[in-house]
Amino acid sequence: MRAHLGDRLVVGSPATGADRRDGEIVGLHHADGTPPYDVRWSDTGRVTLVFPGPDARLRHPENGPGGSPAPSGPGTAEAGTESSGARPDGAAGAGDIGRRVAMERERQGLTRAETARRAKMAPDYLAYIEQRPADPSPATLVSLADVLGTTATALRGGDTGLPPGRGQALPNPRLEDLSPDECRARLSTHGVGRVAVSTADGPAVFPVNYEVVDDTIAFRTAPGSVPAAASGTDVAFEVDHVDETMSRGWSVLAVGPARIVTEPDAQRRLTARAHTTPWAGGGRDTWVSIRPTRLTGRRISPADTGSGPDS
Numbered sequence: 001m002r003a004h005l006g007d008r009l010v011v012g013s014p015a016t017g018a019d020r021r022d023g024e025i026v027g028l029h030h031a032d033g034t035p036p037y038d039v040r041w042s043d044t045g046r047v048t049l050v051f052p053g054p055d056a057r058l059r060h061p062e063n064g065p066g067g068s069p070a071p072s073g074p075g076t077a078e079a080g081t082e083s084s085g086a087r088p089d090g091a092a093g094a095g096d097i098g099r100r101v102a103m104e105r106e107r108q109g110l111t112r113a114e115t116a117r118r119a120k121m122a123p124d125y126l127a128y129i130e131q132r133p134a135d136p137s138p139a140t141l142v143s144l145a146d147v148l149g150t151t152a153t154a155l156r157g158g159d160t161g162l163p164p165g166r167g168q169a170l171p172n173p174r175l176e177d178l179s180p181d182e183c184r185a186r187l188s189t190h191g192v193g194r195v196a197v198s199t200a201d202g203p204a205v206f207p208v209n210y211e212v213v214d215d216t217i218a219f220r221t222a223p224g225s226v227p228a229a230a231s232g233t234d235v236a237f238e239v240d241h242v243d244e245t246m247s248r249g250w251s252v253l254a255v256g257p258a259r260i261v262t263e264p265d266a267q268r269r270l271t272a273r274a275h276t277t278p279w280a281g282g283g284r285d286t287w288v289s290i291r292p293t294r295l296t297g298r299r300i301s302p303a304d305t306g307s308g309p310d311s
Contacts, residue, residue, distance in 0.1 A: 002033035005125035026121035095133035178297030197230035252297035261287035
């Protein structure tokens, strides 16, 4: 039997062969993946040293829930096993859980080794969680959350329904202006933006699904709606992105005249190039275009790192 960190050890009933207990392998004692293993049992959350018997087998996460376990047993080897516990066939790059774990650990000023020790797991497994698209067990997440002073729900991103910006600010943030080309690049990703218009009752802001065609911002709305009534006036249009995990983000503001698109060819072209229909539904067939006369943007990023396109 040769295991990777993150595999599940399943123990069957000697009498019936049915699964009796399972746990996540959070520590290896031999570089080649042979027993014994540190196993965090799913029923108790406790970590124990286990020497698997003949009623135990391994299940690899890539099989998915209900998938067939990979063959394992005495003398069965996993081709390409690495001493670090990383999977040879895994996708490179951290997953969302790993990014959240790494950020919370750094905020607490903890080393990976110290965090692993407190969470009772191998440092190699914590590195695997932080650096690969891992799916640790609920018990492992609870243990990490306790060490990091957060919750398993937060590490899984279950708080994404809350307003953005509730996390801690960067210790050394850098606020910089975006160039016009950088602003246009972020606008062109399309999605959801906010259009601000003046009304008889004062300023109003409406979220809209938008497209960018030939440097013109366009969105669909209902005839007679407030955004449609803003045709012929200057409006403001804003898009932004907040990376809650990394405490960074950007915003772009476009200001210019709005007008209703009335040319049939232009309407058909916009409809054909639209990436999605308006989320609000209903009869929203009126296209409104905004040609920016002023385009500005800002970005918040760590002071000691470079600024990539998604920063």
